[in-house]
Amino acid sequence: MDRRTFLTAGLGLGTLFVAGSVHAAWPKDAFEAQESGALIDMLAGSKPAPSDAITITAPDIAENGAVVPIAVSTTLEDVTRISIVVEQNPLPLTSTYDLTPDSVPYVSTRVKMQKTSNVVALVEAGGKSYSGVREVKVTIGGCGG
Amino acid sequence: MAGSMRVRAKEKDGVVTVKALITHPMETGLRKDGDGNVIPAHFIQEVTATVGGEVVFTANWGTGVAKNPYLSFKYKGSKGDLLTLAWTDNQGHSDALEVEVK
Numbered sequence: 001m002d003r004r005t006f007l008t009a010g011l012g013l014g015t016l017f018v019a020g021s022v023h024a025a026w027p028k029d030a031f032e033a034q035e036s037g038a039l040i041d042m043l044a045g046s047k048p049a050p051s052d053a054i055t056i057t058a059p060d061i062a063e064n065g066a067v068v069p070i071a072v073s074t075t076l077e078d079v080t081r082i083s084i085v086v087e088q089n090p091l092p093l094t095s096t097y098d099l100t101p102d103s104v105p106y107v108s109t110r111v112k113m114q115k116t117s118n119v120v121a122l123v124e125a126g127g128k129s130y131s132g133v134r135e136v137k138v139t140i141g142g143c144g145g
Numbered sequence: 146m147a148g149s150m151r152v153r154a155k156e157k158d159g160v161v162t163v164k165a166l167i168t169h170p171m172e173t174g175l176r177k178d179g180d181g182n183v184i185p186a187h188f189i190q191e192v193t194a195t196v197g198g199e200v201v202f203t204a205n206w207g208t209g210v211a212k213n214p215y216l217s218f219k220y221k222g223s224k225g226d227l228l229t230l231a232w233t234d235n236q237g238h239s240d241a242l243e244v245e246v247k
Contacts, residue, residue: 026190031207067211086209090175094209097218102201104160104219109204110211112173 027096036085036092036120043083043096043122044129051076054132056121062113065138071108072132076125079105088117113138147240154228154246161222161246163194163202165230166215173208189214192232196222222246 033039040048057071072082082105083096094111105123113119113136121132152165167189174186192204201220222228224246231241 025203026205031205069215071217089209091173091207091209093207095207096205098203098205100199100201100220102196102199102220102222104221106217106219107204108215108217110215112209112211 025098030093030096031091033093034091036087039085039092040120040122040131043085043093044124044131046129048122048129048131051123051130051132054121054123054130056119056132056134057108058119058134058136060135061137061139063139065113065115065140067110068113068136068138069108069110070119071106072121072123073106074121074123074125074130074132076105076123076130078126079103079123081122081124082107083122084109084111085120085122086111086113086117087120089114149240150230150232150242152228152230152242152244154226154244156222156224156226156246159221159223160219161226161228162217162219163228163230164215164217165192166213167192167232167240168213169232169234171208171210171212171214175208187234187236189232189234192216192230194218194220195229195231196220196226201228 053076054074062068079099084094085092097107116137118133118135123130149168154161154163169189172184172187176184178184188208189206194202202218226246229243233239
């Protein structure tokens, strides 16, 4: 959270302090990126290597783009981060997950999809970046507007 | 925002699977209401899971996570662990819940 967001949050000082400290690591620039290629470069630091060791579980066709279940798992070792990118969304980065040595590299959530898009799973493992991709067709978009 | 979460954590073969549902609007800030006014962005930014004071998993969310979010993850743990799941949103709201791993 940068200073401007911090100051405009407009809540009690105590709450602000807590929110500010907790959000120190929230990757604001990545979440505000509007172009998925640049976003992936930003997150991965370089071009991620396509990997068969990443499994994306998602419906082939999502009837309701407002709620699309996505699960990402991998057999890669020493996974430190998993990010889920919906290439065609106005803000492609949906979420990023910081793993610890206690984590098992698996995460499942539900994302919004404006239209048919590739869903990219970026995995950071052993200091390197890998990616998996899967197309999800959307019949009714779900980003509102 | 107390009572915003439902969390289940179950251990099998040394791996705890956590499943959580959170009640939250997850507004993108891109939508407009009936009068054409932009509905301000209101979304959870961070969810952390801690066991015995140690963070085992952190989720950073943007506006692309669906309304009333679902989150599932796994960590190496045991039955009886006390797991705390806590979230904070971009408007400074937060909630936390402690559950015992079954």
